[in-house]
Amino acid sequence: MxxxxxxxxxxxxxxxxxxxxxxxxxxxxxxxxxxxxxxxxxxxxxxxxxxxxxxxxxxxxxxxxxxxxxxxxxxxxxxxxxxxxxxxxxxxxxxxxxxxxxxxxxxxxxxxxxxxxxxxxxxxxxxxxxxxxxxxxxxxxxxxxxxxxxxxxxxxxxxxxxxxxxxxxxxxxxxxxxxxxxxxxxxxxxNHEDRKSAIKRFVEEVREVVDNKGTALVPVFAVGRAQEVLAMLHKNGLSDKVYMDGMARKATDITLEFYKYLNNVELLKDAVKNIQRVKDRRDRIGALDGGNIILTPAGMLNGGPVLNYITKLRKNSKIFLTGYQAEATNGRMILEEGKVEIDENIHRIPYPVLKYDFSxxxxxxxxxxxxxxxxxxxxxxxxxxxxxxxxxxxxxxxxxxxxxxxxxxxxxxxxx
Ligand SMILES: [Zn+2]
Ligand SMILES: [Zn+2]
Structure with missing residues (x-):
């Protein structure tokens, strides 16, 4: 062989x-x-x-x-x-x-x-x-x-x-x-950061942003991470603040069909009942009202609906990166330089960027x-x-x- x-x-x-x-x-x-x-x-x-x-x-x-x-x-x-x-x-x-x-x-x-x-x-x-x-x-x-x-x-x-x-x-x-x-x-x-303490840190920070009427913008990979992060937020009583956009919605629906392959299907099922699904421009404007959590692809900010939000956040907002940020991606650039590139224009993003290891x-x-x-x-x-x-x-x-x-x-x- x-x-x-x-x-x-x-x-x-x-x-x-x-x-x-x-x-x-x-x-x-x-x-x-x-x-x-x-x-x-x-x-x-x-x-x-x-x-x-x-x-x-x-x-x-x-x-x-x-x-x-x-x-x-x-x-x-x-x-x-x-x-x-x-x-x-x-x-x-x-x-x-x-x-x-x-x-x-x-x-x-x-x-x-x-x-x-x-x-x-x-x-x-x-x-x-x-x-x-x-x-x-x-x-x-x-x-x-x-x-x-x-x-x-x-x-x-x-x-x-x-x-x-x-x-x-x-x-x-x-x-x-x-x-x-x-x-x-x-x-x-x-080794990865202890998962329980990473989740605790994440949830506390998100809650603070929501309480201060900012937006917690959480870029996620549509498949896998979006569902896992939603489950974390639901477990901590925050899923009713969640707006889910883009392919994350469809991926969540497909995931729910395959309950045999999941550890804790009830958690995801219950969480989904609480969320707002973002389907068009009007929904996006609604999502940007203060006090919400936006879960949206792409996880490395290279395209996807996240780019519709990132330049329009109100004060007290924060960006929560939840995964690996490869070289030459917007995710890496925002971490290192506080900037992203959208349609060949560079935008400075004036909000704090926090990174969590939910690998x-x-x-x-x-x-x-x-x-x-x-x-x-x-x-x-x-x-x-x-x-x-x-x-x-x-x-x-x-x-x-x-x-x-x-x-x-x-x-x-x-x-x-
Ligand atoms: Zn993989
Ligand atoms: Zn892989």
Whole structure:
């Protein structure tokens, strides 16, 4: 078996791993979003495409596979529905920004039709392999993938993005035994802030803004973070102040259909009853009345309805960043320079910007725990920047694992 790293190696973004054996698998096919979009390097013949979860850094390029071929696709059902939502939106954004299309609705349609959903724990036979998904604890429908060769019993496990610590809406990731483990290393160098105290700090600050008749503007990723933050606010009696805008609304509705995949569905169900849904310009003006909380994409302020609000806030407002802010995004610029770029104009944003670590990724201890319990011979560190993936690989070698931190374009061969 050979694995070629088409993207997502010594970088976060465009995850894409080409696994060649008697059948050829493609694990994820994502894009990297910054000032410009980056794509994985080109792939050979694919027999089956496997999707770990619906975030665009894992599924953003999947329809492109269907320009000239029709490989079957496997993943969970929520991943299918949420990927459809995000991919449709990415086509719309491409058209709006006059970008040359890499794929159209036609290829997206082929991808969706070729996608066969499977639940966690239900093995799929494919050639001489069995593919099984397990809960990855990252977002609704996120999966750890195991590919097992029936004759030898050898197992390749790909974690995708995962989290062992429970979130309000997600159970903890299942740890799966492996011979070869490919693991995300986004936060290999540190542990996350204690979640309970981060939530407490967040809720207190938001409450203060609301009490002072300012606006608490909370940019969120539409899928995953929006629902988790809403659950936090509801748990603390603040959901009746929430205005939810953009794709976060649709993503929340889809998430609610898949209650089996959620930790605490009642919390989200109850929260949704209290919120105001923002659908048009008039609703947006209403949302900007003081004393409200606006939950809106995009999480890194690169587009989305958040840009309609950010220059129009009244006094006593604050901006609450709730996730990773990649380089070359508005989110990073507002943190470092107090500015954002909208339609090529730079705006100074005079409101305090607060940052919280509500990461849905494994921290350092989670990563080490996963490797030790999965107990592979070989560990491949992906989905981390050069420093994170190489330093954790070095540490794992010292623990006795054969560990790798490949670069994009590299190939590794394994007995399987
Ligand atoms: Zn993700
Ligand atoms: Zn990711």
């Amino acid at each position: 050979e694995i070629q790293f088409l993207g997502g190696a010594r970088e976060v973004g465009r995850s894409s791993f080409y696994v060649k054996g008697s059948k050829n698998f493609l694990l994820d096919y994502g894009v990297k979003v910054g000032r410009k979009i980056e794509y994985p390097i080109s792939v050979g013949k694919v027999d089956a495409f496997i999707l770990s979860h619906a975030h665009l850094d894992h599924c953003g390029f999947a329809p492109e596979l269907y320009r000239h071929a029709f490989p079957i696709a496997f993943g969970t059902e929520p991943s299918l529905r949420l990927a459809e939502l995000l991919l449709e939106d990415s086509i719309k954004i491409g058209i709006k920004e006059h970008l040359p299309p890499k794929f159209t609705k036609r290829e997206l349609g082929f991808f969706l039709r070729r996608y066969v959903p499977y639940d966690y724990g239900a093995p799929v036979g494919f050639g001489e392999y069995d593919i099984t998904f397990y809960d990855a604890g990252h977002m609704c429908g996120s999966a750890v993938t195991k590919i097992e060769k029936s004759s030898s019993g050898r197992k390749l496990v790909y974690t995708g993005d995962f989290k062992i610590e429970e979130q309000l809406l997600q159970r903890s990731a299942e740890i799966v035994e492996s011979d070869i483990l490919m693991i995300e290393t986004t936060y290999a160098n540190r 849905a990724h494994a921290g350092r201890d989670d990563i080490l725990e996963y490797v030790r319990k999965s107990n592979p011979e070989k560990v491949i560190c992906v989905h981390g920047d050069a420093e994170n993936s190489t330093s954790i690989a070095t540490e794992l070698k010292e623990e006795g694992f054969e560990a790798f931190a490949p670069e994009v374009g590299d190939r590794l061969e394994f007995e399987f």
